[in-house]
Amino acid sequence: QRSAKHKGSLKPDRETRLVSSGLKWSVLSTNAWPDMLEELRIYVRDKTKDGQIWDGNVPTNYRIKSNSGGAEGDEDKNLGRWINRQRSLYQAGKLKKNRQLELEKIGLKWSVLSTVSWDDMYESLRAYATAKRTADPQGRWDGNVPANHKTSDDPPRSLGRWVNRQRCSYAKKKLKPDLVAKLEALGLKWCVHEKKSAERGSSASAGGGKKSAAPDAKSN
Numbered sequence: 001q002r003s004a005k006h007k008g009s010l011k012p013d014r015e016t017r018l019v020s021s022g023l024k025w026s027v028l029s030t031n032a033w034p035d036m037l038e039e040l041r042i043y044v045r046d047k048t049k050d051g052q053i054w055d056g057n058v059p060t061n062y063r064i065k066s067n068s069g070g071a072e073g074d075e076d077k078n079l080g081r082w083i084n085r086q087r088s089l090y091q092a093g094k095l096k097k098n099r100q101l102e103l104e105k106i107g108l109k110w111s112v113l114s115t116v117s118w119d120d121m122y123e124s125l126r127a128y129a130t131a132k133r134t135a136d137p138q139g140r141w142d143g144n145v146p147a148n149h150k151t152s153d154d155p156p157r158s159l160g161r162w163v164n165r166q167r168c169s170y171a172k173k174k175l176k177p178d179l180v181a182k183l184e185a186l187g188l189k190w191c192v193h194e195k196k197s198a199e200r201g202s203s204a205s206a207g208g209g210k211k212s213a214a215p216d217a218k219s220n
Helices: 002-007 012-020 033-048 079-091 097-106 118-135 159-171 177-186 192-206
Strands: 063-065 076-078
Touching: 033 063, 033 079, 033 097, 063 079, 076 079, 079 097, 118 159, 118 177, 159 177
Parallel strands: none
Antiparallel strands: 063 076
8 A cells, every 4th residue: 555655556445545544655754674574575666567677676765756745755764774783683693594594685785785786886996997097186096995995975885895705716816807808908907016016116217117236346
């Protein structure tokens, strides 16, 4: 019924009967877990109605708004924050098993990182590299991303951790050749040692690579 109400397809007489029975269109007052789960289902149905694939995530600031009038019309619920709470409980091992299964059945991803495609993360890395080159007087990027670096997206993307994962996959020879080529073309260094070697090479080039001549030996 809430789904029909949200879509505006609920018949007026049925809506009147439901309201008179005490049904709340917004879950703000009860905050019941089953109600929030249903709101998530509604959100997923809306995201997949045109044959699209849901990425398993809900933006942190996403709020469900009631279509009813009056004071209740101002009620809303932050579904994004509710999802974040479920993830926190799951990570802490405190989420009930049946609730975990319900959320996984819908398609929720427990890690925000896993909800973002490889191409999306690559674009974030490309933007990072471009920004670094733009800010550098010589237009260089050292080919690295700090492990704790996160993007300014909402929610933020853990770009540093993603880069480390690509490096681990590369070291184990599990990264596809086409992905390796894309990252290398961008300028990513596969290890910190490689990055430092490149920096030393640049410094040597800047200095002309010349060594000072040894002083003449004094004659006895």
